[in-house]
Amino acid sequence: MQFEPVILFFLLGLSAGLLRSDLKIPGVVYEALSIFLLLAIGLKGGVELARHDVLDLALPALVVVSVAMLIPLACFPVLLRVGRLPRADAASIAAHYGSVSVVTFAVASSFLASRSVAADGYMTVFLALLELPALLVGVFLARRGQGQVSWGTLLHEVLAGKSIILLAGGLLIGWLAGPEGIRPLDRVFFDLFKGMLAFFLLEMGLVAAGRLADLRRAGPFLVVFAVVAPVCAGLLGIVTASLLGFSVGNAVLLATLYASASYIAAPAAMRIAVPEANPALSIGASLGITFPFNLIAGIPLYHWLAFRLNGVLT
Amino acid sequence: MSPALTGRKLVTIVCEAELETLLLPELARQGAHGYTLTEARGQGARGVRDGAWRASSNIRIEVLCDEGVAERLVEMLQARFYADYGIVVFVIDVEVLRPGKF
Numbered sequence: 461m462q463f464e465p466v467i468l469f470f471l472l473g474l475s476a477g478l479l480r481s482d483l484k485i486p487g488v489v490y491e492a493l494s495i496f497l498l499l500a501i502g503l504k505g506g507v508e509l510a511r512h513d514v515l516d517l518a519l520p521a522l523v524v525v526s527v528a529m530l531i532p533l534a535c536f537p538v539l540l541r542v543g544r545l546p547r548a549d550a551a552s553i554a555a556h557y558g559s560v561s562v563v564t565f566a567v568a569s570s571f572l573a574s575r576s577v578a579a580d581g582y583m584t585v586f587l588a589l590l591e592l593p594a595l596l597v598g599v600f601l602a603r604r605g606q607g608q609v610s611w612g613t614l615l616h617e618v619l620a621g622k623s624i625i626l627l628a629g630g631l632l633i634g635w636l637a638g639p640e641g642i643r644p645l646d647r648v649f650f651d652l653f654k655g656m657l658a659f660f661l662l663e664m665g666l667v668a669a670g671r672l673a674d675l676r677r678a679g680p681f682l683v684v685f686a687v688v689a690p691v692c693a694g695l696l697g698i699v700t701a702s703l704l705g706f707s708v709g710n711a712v713l714l715a716t717l718y719a720s721a722s723y724i725a726a727p728a729a730m731r732i733a734v735p736e737a738n739p740a741l742s743i744g745a746s747l748g749i750t751f752p753f754n755l756i757a758g759i760p761l762y763h764w765l766a767f768r769l770n771g772v773l774t
Numbered sequence: 775m776s777p778a779l780t781g782r783k784l785v786t787i788v789c790e791a792e793l794e795t796l797l798l799p800e801l802a803r804q805g806a807h808g809y810t811l812t813e814a815r816g817q818g819a820r821g822v823r824d825g826a827w828r829a830s831s832n833i834r835i836e837v838l839c840d841e842g843v844a845e846r847l848v849e850m851l852q853a854r855f856y857a858d859y860g861i862v863v864f865v866i867d868v869e870v871l872r873p874g875k876f
Binding site for chain 1: 790795821825826827829830858859
């Protein structure tokens with residue numbers, strides 16, 4: 461089996477964490493890397509977007525976001541009834557799985573690029589659009605009929621959070637500047653991208669290793685959920701992409717977006733809006749299991765499925 | 775001659791970093807004139823908080839204030855944050871110069 465080299469960096473970090481190595485990536489480096497990656501992903505999408513008519517994306521965007529909101533709605537009853545989790549935890553975990561992981565998307569893009577499967581850069585627009593809706597659904601599920609929600613604080617936390625600001629800002633800059641205008645920046649943002657991603661994944665491996673201990677306390681249900689939920693969501697992504705007439709590459713990216721679970725925006729938003737939910741459960745599942753699963757097995761699986769189902773549904 | 779020192783309270787809050795946006799506006803609302811915030815790492819009931827990323831980061835907020843503000847702060851923190859968040863608060867007596875600032 462051929463691994464993406466960037467995934468080997470993740471496995472190195474994971475191994476170092478499990479071996480209790482003294483390897484540590486300073487918090488400021490983590491912050492700097494995440495700022496770089498978000499901005500670079502946004503710019504890349506924006507440059508591609510400049511080649512298309514933005515209005516053509518409106519209808520697919522509406523469908524993609526509407527279908528994505530089904531993911532937390534489907535996860536919630538399973539977590540509540542089958543997993544017998546408290547309402548707040550079920551809602552918080554559902555929100556994490558409905559929202560998206562930027563880095564998983566980046567790895568899927570580089571997976572496709574290394575196999576010469578074409579995918580459109582404007583998929584980044586969906587990445588930016590999909591972060592928030594599931595978080596709102598999650599908070600609604602947690603609070604339905606009880607307790608107060610400071611929606612303003614929540615919206616501010618997510619919309620003014622660095623991931624939306626940098627992704628949307630990068631998209632806008634890339635779109636306004638166009639491929640020619642961005643060319644002087646290519647070396648920094650595009651040529652260095654994979655190396656930075658490798659660094660970031662090394663750090664994510666270290667962090668993920670620390671989260672596995674939390675899961676040991678959570679029990680087997682959540683571990684199974686953290687593998688089954690992304691596969692079901694990925695399948696939903698492929699079907700949706702197929703109905704929208706997306707290319708195979710775009711279908712893989714949409715499947716990856718649906719399958720990925722947030723571990724940056726969602727934990728911060730849930731901590732503020734649903735504080736009684738235990739973050740160890742949601743982050744343990746999303747970062748400890750789903751993130752590595754998607755990197756190692758999920759993305760190749762969605763790729764295989766997208767090829768198999770290509771043309772079958774339409 | 776020693777400078778004129780005046781008694782004040784030092785309220786120290788060690789809590790998860792996610793609380794920063796919720797907590798800081800409350801400090802001013804309870805009458806605190808300022809605060810000092812530092813990033814912190816440590817271990818406690820919620821395991822090791824190693825600061826590797828935001829979800830495992832702590833902050834330490836120090837507020838110099840008079841006794842009335844200190845009491846209000848402690849009450850507010852207990853009522854709003856103790857149930858659901860990782861948070862430790864302690865108050866000590868200190869002596870300050872320029873008491874009007876605090």
